Amino acid sequence: MQKDFTVTPWEVKGKINYDKLIKEFGLEALKNLPKVFNDLLLMRRNIVFAHRDFNRIVGCIQNKKQFVMMTGLMPSGKFHFGHKVVADQIIFYQELGAKIYLAVADIEAYNSRNPNMQELRKIAIEEYLLNYMALGLNIKKCDFYFQSARSKQAEKSNSYYRLANMLARHATFNEYKSIYGEISPGKMISSLIQASDMLHPQLPEFEGPIPVLVPVGADQDPHLRLARDLSQRIKEFKFIQLSSTYNKFLPALNGDKMSSSDPTSYIALTDSPEEASNKIKKYAFSGGQPTIEEHKKKGGNPDIDSSFQLLKYGLEENDKKLEDIYNDYKSGSLLTSELKQIVIEKLEKFLIQHQKKRGIAKKQIDKLI
Numbered sequence: 584m585q586k587d588f589t590v591t592p593w594e595v596k597g598k599i600n601y602d603k604l605i606k607e608f609g610l611e612a613l614k615n616l617p618k619v620f621n622d623l624l625l626m627r628r629n630i631v632f633a634h635r636d637f638n639r640i641v642g643c644i645q646n647k648k649q650f651v652m653m654t655g656l657m658p659s660g661k662f663h664f665g666h667k668v669v670a671d672q673i674i675f676y677q678e679l680g681a682k683i684y685l686a687v688a689d690i691e692a693y694n695s696r697n698p699n700m701q702e703l704r705k706i707a708i709e710e711y712l713l714n715y716m717a718l719g720l721n722i723k724k725c726d727f728y729f730q731s732a733r734s735k736q737a738e739k740s741n742s743y744y745r746l747a748n749m750l751a752r753h754a755t756f757n758e759y760k761s762i763y764g765e766i767s768p769g770k771m772i773s774s775l776i777q778a779s780d781m782l783h784p785q786l787p788e789f790e791g792p793i794p795v796l797v798p799v800g801a802d803q804d805p806h807l808r809l810a811r812d813l814s815q816r817i818k819e820f821k822f823i824q825l826s827s828t829y830n831k832f833l834p835a836l837n838g839d840k841m842s843s844s845d846p847t848s849y850i851a852l853t854d855s856p857e858e859a860s861n862k863i864k865k866y867a868f869s870g871g872q873p874t875i876e877e878h879k880k881k882g883g884n885p886d887i888d889s890s891f892q893l894l895k896y897g898l899e900e901n902d903k904k905l906e907d908i909y910n911d912y913k914s915g916s917l918l919t920s921e922l923k924q925i926v927i928e929k930l931e932k933f934l935i936q937h938q939k940k941r942g943i944a945k946k947q948i949d950k951l952i
């Protein structure tokens with residue numbers, strides 16, 4: 584089978600066919616969800632599109648039983664609208680009453696991207712934590728930790744690292760090769776620590792056996808497959824099988840490849856309104872036609888238009904308005920310049936408010952740390 588896209592934890596590229604991905608990874612499509620999930624725009628719009636064992640979490644919510652939501656972030660560069668997709672879900676589950684565990688994957692980043700632990704720490708706090716808080720995360724009701732420093736309490740910390748190391752016994756090299764393709768010592772360590780990230784909330788030093796939901800980008804599924812398998816093989820612990828949901832990726836602004844080293848490929852939540860507006864005007868990939876006449880005749884393609892995608896991923900919260908914009912653009916009555924203007928106005932409003940909240944979060948953090 585010829586493939587025109589790649590989705591692995593180490594690389595995401597090409598035009599992703601998410602239906603194919605569901606088949607290839609063996610995921611379930613996310614549908615027929617209870618009403619509470621209508622409040623999460625990302626689920627309504629099928630941006631969170633697939634899952635494993637999510638029914639267990641739905642059951643917890645319906646029966647008012649506790650569950651943990653655990654996820655992690657790699658501190659690499661600016662926090663942009665692509666990262667916001669996971670942040671929005673974390674906050675949604677916190678508001679639903681889930682216990683929140685949040686890992687900063689600094690060990691993983693050290694092994695794969697940036698061997699400067701101090702800088703990673705700074706990025707994690709200034710880029711990720713502050714933006715999470717400004718988006719609405721209550722940091723006091725959240726177990727936020729670094730992979731390199733799990734806990735000041737020795738029993739807790741020991742048990743997290745013990746688990747990561749003991750899981751190694753239950754994996755084989757061939758399994759690694761078939762799940763990950765190419766593999767290196769650094770990647771192997773990252774996957775074992777990530778398995779411990781996802782499983783350790785169930786250790787006796789933490790919550791004990793409890794359902795854990797891991798919302799992630801679709802590229803993380805190989806890590807979940809491994810952790811799920813290992814969790815059932817290790818006999819010393821009784822783990823309830825992990826649940827997970829998968830989100831699609833916000834396409835790169837410039838229609839190329841999303842990369843933290845290329846600021847024209849994203850809009851950061853710390854971009855000034857002017858910077859953001861410039862990026863939209865100059866770089867946002869357009870699904871419109873080359874000339875106005877042609878656009879009015881043939882119409883544009885909102886599905887590949889970066890500006891429209893920003894609206895869809897959250898800037899336009901009203902479904903009806905989003906649909907109208909979609910149809911008007913497709914019919915050609917809405918021009919590219921007009922669509923961009925809508926996005927610019929939304930962005931400016933959002934960024935000004937968000938950056939105000941970031942300022943407030945910063946004061947809170949300075950007190951906490």
Ligand code: TRP
Nearest residue numbers: 653654655656657686688777780
């Ligand atoms: N590997 C993830 C990433 O690249 C980060 C991560 C680390 C993570 N530990 C995790 C994600 C646990 C989910 C759960 O972004």
